[in-house]
Amino acid sequence: MSETLPAPSVLPPAPGAEDYLALDFVNSVLTLPGGQVIDALRTPEATKQWLTERDLAPADTEVQETCTVRLRSLREHLRALFAALVAGLPASPAALSAANDAMTRVPTAARLHWNEHGPYRAVPCPTDEILDHALATLAANAADLLTGPDAERLTACGSTPCSRYLLRHGRRHWCSTRCGDRARAVRAYARRTRPASG
Template structure:
């Protein structure tokens, strides 16, 4: 499989990705026809861009390869949890541990600060070295919200081979994009003609 290090969108966001960044996160590794593969977190620069576009890191965060690797690892664990949920199977303990570990990386309450001119205010601590922890915690929290919330029943995998993206089903739609829907319909029509 070839890996393209670009962060350019190849497909529109899957249904539900606007509501759950966790869907967008698992769908950042895209399998395309012809054995092509695009990883939007494939390089530190593309990872930094992906995080910044979603408000999870400042544009100049300077993500390093170690951080990108941790994000890709969490993505695979979240993908495993989504696959287990869709298939109605028990979750892998390692995937649960990875998400729970990410959930505990960042404080949940905004701390109290004091500005000499304006007085007290609350804000989440986020020095540059904690950007990754906050991004991991936010992605894990969104994953937990999706898997435990009312939309969990709508979570499904794209029904078009070889697509590996997840979406929230609306009605009978089982495709992440028009492109995948067209490919699935064409495959069904070809199978009918071949019979």
């Protein structure tokens, strides 16, 4: 049985996460050896921290459990889309629908407002709309990645049981040095224990 742990602040981002917020988002859950799961969205407070650190919500936002559940649901749908692209398979209709619904739930243009200084434009963000804007931003960023020039570089970490995605650079197929070291150790052990042919 897996145990969900708090997300460590020292976990390095996977290659490409600095360019694509959606990649950072799908990697906000991580499977470790021994069945341990690290989830940055495990609680409303952790979700609030994740959102505010990425400028997806103001620091005074109140995050409810339902918000956390909606974010985790979108994350799983985006992970399914990433997995389909990496495996060269058709996308799940439910995952496509979830991404499209998130992108179309909010207005695409900032509204016109007027105050004592004159007109200005701003996206409405009362507390009940903050999550919709975050979901739309994440889904649109995932769509940009999946349809853009970096899509061919998207891959799953090649170190079992890691569950993160990354943008491949050269031959590197690992999301971190830790995963690369683990994969190399597994290969070295397999070579040492392979029966001699003769």
